[in-house]
Amino acid sequence: MHINKIKHTNAGQFFLMAGPCAIEGRDIALRIAERIVTITDKFQIPYIFKGSYRKANRTKLNSFTGIGDIPALEILREVGETFDIPTVTDIHESEEAELAAPYVDVLQIPAFLCRQTELIEAAARTGRAVNIKKGQFLSGESMAFAVEKVKATNPESTVILTDRGNSFGYGDLVVDYRNIPAMQAHGAPVVMDCTHSLQQPNQSSGVTGGKPALIATIAKAAIAVGADGLFIETHPVPAEAKSDGANMLPLDQLEGLLEKLVRIRESIR
Template sequence: MLFEQMRQKPFFILGPCVIESQELLYTVAETVAALQQKYQVPVVFKSSFDKANRTSIKSYRGPGLEAGLEMLNNVKERYQLPLITDIHESYQAAKAAEVVDVLQIPAFLCRQTDLLVAAAQTGKIVNVKKAQFLSGHDMYYPAQKVADAGNSQVILTERGNVFGYNNLAVDFRNVYDMKAFGYPVCMDCTHSVQRPGGANGTTGGDRTFVPMMALAAKAFGANGYFMEVHPDPDHALSDGPNMVKLQDLEGIMQSLID
């Protein structure tokens, strides 16, 4: 049902980068749920129980699998929103699938066969983020690993390519190229404005470009839009420079739905 809705209407994956607290999840989810009701488009709530690929070992990673899934389930029960979260290791797939509706494969791990197969075998939707070192054409093979494991519910997400040091560039032809595989294609509008490792041990970026990234992807036929949002991103514990301010979310969504 959800996957078919995501094929038919513009869809949104929205939420804070990492679980900082239950209160933060509720604050963001309340706004996200209200916007879903107002615009009647598929919306999936996102947050990570563990950010296993932080730049520095000293960076905040999240509450972990058990506590994080419990907090996400509380959001689902209170706001009736479908959920998505990252998994980094194969053993996490089945446990996360007990709570979430979509399993997300991080970009760095999109060629990890065992991880893709484990996610596929849960029967949940699998969102595979394109690695920064791959082209859109290359994403046929990760998608095929999921499909060959018996799961055709695949989303492919564009998030930019490495361009020199501490920078990313987006080739929007990747959106068009990935759509040729027959799966919904999502634009990660916030990670694509990152400057990886470019802020003295943390990832920098510039959220100013998020609305433009989204509109450009729309022009190339994107089906959905991934945006991390936070009420106070300048003080967020992960990916703050790239996250959309919660108060600005509706305006961006409107431009993509109209």
């Protein structure tokens, strides 16, 4: 399924990127996707399944990085084909673009890498949609240059921009909602990452912390401001997740949250 198939399928509705932080295995990926598809179908929310085939940005050397590139990418492709939905995964080096592109619909550029020209160019050359996360150190206005890199490489590429907050001190983030309209001015749909914006990275334990109780707060504000989409990492048992469990939404809370968000979107339309 091409990314364009999720656009404007429900006029005025936001779209959702959601799934586990990392692909941990086939069964759990399919189980999470099936549940989210059921929920998003109920509310007519366009949906993109998210899962990292490899985790490159880890605090500790022995942190979980994945089950293997090709096995994880094959699971992503199976999820997309089984439920007829687009899928997204992140890449970290230029050569990964060609590796991942045959398996997914959207290639995601992590926030720390949003200025890496060769990486963005490699993603654009694949013809896949490119989701670029705004660096924690950048303004929304400065993301115009990331969009330009994609369009200069492949004018036909779909570009998505995602906000995940800005660094606030050494171990915290704060969301500046001015960045949503600022990035929309670049002509790209803008997504609010409701989970990573609540991260508390590089804790003394070597395990990233977070404030998942505030996911609903971040999401509600983003929809009220007019975000085009939301990014939410979710897992049936976050405490057992192999990556970023400290800031993921429990899967059984997703339906109630989306119901509230749909009502907020309807009230401002």
